[in-house]
Amino acid sequence: MYIERLVLRHFRNYKETTLAFAPGGAYISGANGSGKTNILESIYYLANHASFRTTRREELQTWNVSQSAVYALVTQRETGRQSELAIHLTPNGRRLFLNGKETRDLRRFTSEIAAVAFHPGTMNVIKGGPAGRRYLVDRGIFSLQPEFGQTSQHFQRALKQRNALLRRNKASSHASSLATWTEHFIETSVQLMLDRQAHVERLNRALETLVEALGNDVGLVSLQYQPAIFAKCNSSDEVLAAWEDEKRLRERCLMESERLQQAEEAMGQTLFGPQRDDFTIRFRGRESRGYASQGEQRLAAFLLVAALAIEIRQQRGHHPVILLDDVISELDARNRQVIFDFLKAHAFQVLITDVEARPQVHNLSSLTSLHVKQVGGWADVQGGVDLDSTPHDL
């Protein structure tokens, strides 16, 4: 799919702006702070219902404004079918609209649009702590299976409830409700872990194919899932057996809950489960955080995003939009070439931001040029596809 038209209404520093994009995408230039990333963020938000730089929805809305919206007219490349998607941000939450009608069917909505982003924060998956890696994996699963949102919500609720119980002092009813919530927590944990494991296996297969197709000795990137419940387990046979039998995974969780019971009661929080999981990212067979150079780490992080894009295309049947924020100037010529080779090999729509307008320098002539500047505190966009060539009222 590609975005043909995008309307931003009171989204960050956009008051009321309509943009038209070519199927190949756009090279968006502008000074620091002009509003380039805001365009990419709005598309990512529409597709993923989350921003890649904040968890606070209010931050996306123009300061002191209570109603904001992002609209997109998207075209499915394969069939030419068009649909109109919108997210309204209100003080009571977000509302989704598909072809002008409000919908709560997240699966139907997200089947129309997909987007992946590579931005400065993506590097946290390698340089930062486990939370960033869990986020990368969980968001990846959500992009492929929107129903994963429910799995994750059920798990978070069970964790919150169990933590609340652990914090309360021991009453006679406490033990039985803790046992009930432990059982529920383990049930939701096992589902989450199985989804994570399946996603890692899928991504590793995609990475292998991707790296082979790119050739030129790019270097293999792979992920290894490290569930916290196995941290004290010395037998790899036991770990393998647990992945093959859900019952054993449950038993392992229960063993951990018993082992950590006293510590949990003393600290008033859950000390086992997937909220403590981690993933190892390997580049050329070695742990990338410790061994890979800055450039190699950047390349590894990009390849993880690219593999997800390929998986989305394969599983959902359409091409996601690729959002590259502020990363081109950070790469050396060789790594840049890897990215451009990847983009050339697939018919993705790509939006690239850069402080300077230099699509020709990078041989990206299929992209139209947009330039963003601030006028009176608002973003103003010049250039791009002629709006009259896509006559639609959004």
Ligand SMILES: Nc1ncnc2c1ncn2[C@@H]1O[C@H](COP(=O)(O)OP(=O)(O)OP(=O)(O)O)[C@@H](O)[C@H]1O
């Ligand atoms: N909620 C908001 N309401 C109004 N303006 C906002 C809001 N959030 C951010 N801004 C403004 O948006 C601008 C930042 O936009 P953006 O992050 O897209 O910049 P950029 O062009 O990508 O910059 P850089 O090149 O530095 O990455 C800043 O001027 C900031 O003050």
